Amino acid sequence: MKNALRVIACLFLLTWGAAAAEKNVCLDCHSQMEAPLKVTPAEFANNIHAEKGLTCTSCHGGDATSDSDPMSRTAGFRGHIDRRQVPELCGSCHSDGAKMRQYNPSLRTDQLAQYKTSVHGKKLAAGDQKVAVCTDCHTVHDIRPASDPRSSVHPTNVANTCKRCHADGEYMKDYKIPHDQYAGYTASVHYKAMSEGGDLSAPTCTTCHGNHGAAPPGLATVENVCSTCHVFQAQLFDKSPHKKAFADAGMGSCVTCHSNHRITHPTDAMVGSGTDSVCTNCHSKGDAGFQTAEDIAARFRELSGAVDVSSNLLQRAAHSGMEVSDAQLELDSARDSLTKARVSLHSFNVKRVDEDIDAGLKTAQKTREAGLAALKQREYRRMGLLVSLATILATVGALAFYIRQMENS
Amino acid sequence: MRYAATYVRDWLDQRFGWEELIYPLRHKTVPLHRLSYWYFLGGITLFLFGVQVTTGILLLLYYRPSANEAYESVKYISTQVQFGWLIRSIHSWSANLMVFTAFAHMFSVVFLRAYRKPRELTWVTGALLLFLVLGFGFSGYLLPWNTLAFFATKVGTEVPGQIPVIGHWILVFLRGGEDVTGATLTRFFGFHVAVLPGITTALLALHLALVQKFGISVPPRVEDEWSYKPEQKKEMKFFPNFLLREVMAWYVGLGALAALAAIYPWELGAKAEPFASAPAGIKPEWYFLWAFQTLKLIPSRILVFDGELIGILGMGLAGALWLALPFLEPKRLRRGYRLLTGAGVFALVYIVSMTIYGWVAK
Numbered sequence: 001m002k003n004a005l006r007v008i009a010c011l012f013l014l015t016w017g018a019a020a021a022e023k024n025v026c027l028d029c030h031s032q033m034e035a036p037l038k039v040t041p042a043e044f045a046n047n048i049h050a051e052k053g054l055t056c057t058s059c060h061g062g063d064a065t066s067d068s069d070p071m072s073r074t075a076g077f078r079g080h081i082d083r084r085q086v087p088e089l090c091g092s093c094h095s096d097g098a099k100m101r102q103y104n105p106s107l108r109t110d111q112l113a114q115y116k117t118s119v120h121g122k123k124l125a126a127g128d129q130k131v132a133v134c135t136d137c138h139t140v141h142d143i144r145p146a147s148d149p150r151s152s153v154h155p156t157n158v159a160n161t162c163k164r165c166h167a168d169g170e171y172m173k174d175y176k177i178p179h180d181q182y183a184g185y186t187a188s189v190h191y192k193a194m195s196e197g198g199d200l201s202a203p204t205c206t207t208c209h210g211n212h213g214a215a216p217p218g219l220a221t222v223e224n225v226c227s228t229c230h231v232f233q234a235q236l237f238d239k240s241p242h243k244k245a246f247a248d249a250g251m252g253s254c255v256t257c258h259s260n261h262r263i264t265h266p267t268d269a270m271v272g273s274g275t276d277s278v279c280t281n282c283h284s285k286g287d288a289g290f291q292t293a294e295d296i297a298a299r300f301r302e303l304s305g306a307v308d309v310s311s312n313l314l315q316r317a318a319h320s321g322m323e324v325s326d327a328q329l330e331l332d333s334a335r336d337s338l339t340k341a342r343v344s345l346h347s348f349n350v351k352r353v354d355e356d357i358d359a360g361l362k363t364a365q366k367t368r369e370a371g372l373a374a375l376k377q378r379e380y381r382r383m384g385l386l387v388s389l390a391t392i393l394a395t396v397g398a399l400a401f402y403i404r405q406m407e408n409s
Numbered sequence: 410m411r412y413a414a415t416y417v418r419d420w421l422d423q424r425f426g427w428e429e430l431i432y433p434l435r436h437k438t439v440p441l442h443r444l445s446y447w448y449f450l451g452g453i454t455l456f457l458f459g460v461q462v463t464t465g466i467l468l469l470l471y472y473r474p475s476a477n478e479a480y481e482s483v484k485y486i487s488t489q490v491q492f493g494w495l496i497r498s499i500h501s502w503s504a505n506l507m508v509f510t511a512f513a514h515m516f517s518v519v520f521l522r523a524y525r526k527p528r529e530l531t532w533v534t535g536a537l538l539l540f541l542v543l544g545f546g547f548s549g550y551l552l553p554w555n556t557l558a559f560f561a562t563k564v565g566t567e568v569p570g571q572i573p574v575i576g577h578w579i580l581v582f583l584r585g586g587e588d589v590t591g592a593t594l595t596r597f598f599g600f601h602v603a604v605l606p607g608i609t610t611a612l613l614a615l616h617l618a619l620v621q622k623f624g625i626s627v628p629p630r631v632e633d634e635w636s637y638k639p640e641q642k643k644e645m646k647f648f649p650n651f652l653l654r655e656v657m658a659w660y661v662g663l664g665a666l667a668a669l670a671a672i673y674p675w676e677l678g679a680k681a682e683p684f685a686s687a688p689a690g691i692k693p694e695w696y697f698l699w700a701f702q703t704l705k706l707i708p709s710r711i712l713v714f715d716g717e718l719i720g721i722l723g724m725g726l727a728g729a730l731w732l733a734l735p736f737l738e739p740k741r742l743r744r745g746y747r748l749l750t751g752a753g754v755f756a757l758v759y760i761v762s763m764t765i766y767g768w769v770a771k
Contacts, residue, residue: 321672321673321674321675321676322674323484323487323488323494323674323677325484325677326488381495381671382671382672384671385667385668385671385672388664388667389664389667389668392660392661392663392664392667393664395660396657396660396661399653399656399657399660400657402653403650403653403654406649406650407650
């Protein structure tokens with residue numbers, strides 16, 4: 001009996017203790033308030049900070065367990081946090097390596113330092129309160145880790161988060177910078193890879209501009225941004241005659257031909273002297289660059305056409321039931337050569353492009369021969385079938401004749 | 410030429426009593442009436458079986474039954490071996506046509522009520538032969554070791570695995586382990602080229618012997634007409650009159666096979682990747698589609714029972730009843746005859762409609 005009473009007493013104490021630990025009088029009131037003071041328990045429960053055991057008082061101070069005076073100044077209650085104080089407040093934990101190690105040892109602790117180097121940070125320090133602080137991008141009470149697809153800083157949501165200010169002409173008018181970045185980005189190949197292809201490694205705003213240290217890359221450094229992914233193109237460009245020419249003319253490297261935010265899928269028509277060519281923006285008929293552009297464009301068309309011819313032949317053969325899978329596989333290497341040639345283009349050296357084109361043409365020719373052989377074999381089979389059917393028909397006719405003769409006699 | 414044939418016949422007759430041996434064939438007759446053309450179906454199925462044996466032996470010369478080599482060897486047959494593509498395509502098309510003609514032959518027997526006394530065992534051996542033909546189809550489908558075949562076999566072998574008590578044992582027996590692997594391929598090859606042909610040959614010999622013993626059945630309605638008007642009764646000599654007509658049908662079948670093989674060579678597809686995920690909308694061969702679609706439509710639970718299990722047991726029971734069809738034929742009641750014909754019509758309509766549904770369903 002005594003043991004039973006002890007067990008009941010222990011259970012009571014544990015339950016009471018748990019209830020006391022969960023007690024949060026802040027939410028009792030704030031869940032009943034109107035926005036912006038409204039914070040629901042559900043909203044707060046999804047917060048990464050709540051998941052790690054932090055509460056309202058961790059940022060706002062006070063005593064969330066006190067029914068009588070939760071907003072006691074003696075308990076350190078701070079109330080509303082001024083925008084200018086937000087980075088420092090967040091940084092009080094996030095810049096403290098020892099503290100952060102308890103929660104997430106792999107999380108960087110240089111966000112505040114980076115922020116101070118950013119355009120946002122510098123302008124805030126100069127007294128501009130319109131610029132973004134931590135909570136503008138990460139939200140206030142619904143902060144989730146960047147890996148959570150519901151987070152405002154998840155790769156798929158970053159552009160939308162930046163857009164809230166940078167696409168607002170009225171909001172941005174004092175800064176005298178364009179506000180069409182989002183419109184350009186959503187028309188880009190990068191956005192398509194992210195939103196349609198589901199490729200989370202595709203670039204979004206922060207990939208090129210940095211996140212906490214966000215700043216526009218200068219003309220001289222933009223190729224460093226692009227080269228983090230497009231390594232070979234950047235290496236070839238560095239050794240090309242365009243490198244110096246662009247620098248001398250005060251033009252950005254990659255962006256001059258590909259633009260910055262509205263980077264559409266590059267096509268072969270961008271090279272040469274056609275209406276979609278970017279070469280003709282600087283070169284005109286008669287100069288060496290114009291001729292090089294035309295030569296390279298002609299070689300692209302040559303290989304692209306050869307690949308198409310082989311591909312059509314092989315498809316026709318495959319649709320006729322011919323086994324051409326090996327040739328189709330081989331044709332992929334001709335396509336690879338074309339891709340390599342498009343990369344080599346960034347050297348703006350015809351000889352270098354020729355090497356890839358010639359290798360591709362050789363393969364395309366081989367697969368074309370395989371396609372033609374398959375179609376020839378198809379005709380041979382059909383001729384064989386015709387002869388067989390004629391023989392069978394003649395035999396059936398002869399049998400019918402024989403049966404009639406036999407039965408009549 | 411005629412002299413040589415007479416010489417050979419005399420030679421055989423003196424030693425083996427050739428004339429005595431072929432006596433039953435010479436005197437065998439085939440009833441001649443408005444439904445006689447259905448009699449060709451059995452012969453066409455037999456012809457296609459012969460095509461299967463012949464082309465199968467030719468494929469065996471190059472086929473290698475292991476997970477590492479099967480696909481490559483079939484590809485080699487299709488691309489490098491002289492007329493290999495033709496042999497393989499004819500083997501595949503002939504297999505499908507044989508399943509079709511075997512089903513058609515079976516339903517013609519049902520609707521002409523040719524299974525009646527004394528031909529009960531002829532029916533039973535015929536129905537077992539149809540099951541064996543399906544077994545040939547199922548085991549042969551895996552042999553090229555392509556993606557579709559791999560996953561279809563995976564799904565197909567899971568079905569008997571649902572049977573209580575012995576299901577798992579059957580699954581392991583069929584697969585040669587817990588999963589579909591190279592061991593399954595080797596095992597299916599063994600079934601396809603040794604076990605099934607052995608049983609089929611014996612059963613086919615018995616089936617043909619029974620057909621020879623009891624002769625060819627006349628549909629009851631024709632029989633009644635002939636009993637009223639005996640002068641209408643007509644017969645044809647099996648040898649050579651019917652046999653020559655059958656040969657004509659075989660030639661037509663051969664022409665159809667050649668056309669299908671030349672115009673629509675059987676595809677090989679991509680090599681099986683056991684660790685890849687199953688392609689979307691995977692389906693079995695058309696002759697298993699009705700059963701596959703039935704299992705798909707059954708709810709996962711029926712009352713407290715597993716839906717799929719009920720479906721499998723139900724189809725097993727239907728198969729057993731089908732096998733015992735001649736023994737369910739009522740002796741006197743005319744209504745009973747109609748009931749069995751109705752069951753036959755239902756089975757045919759169900760199989761055809763479920764096959765079409767399974768074909769178009771995503």
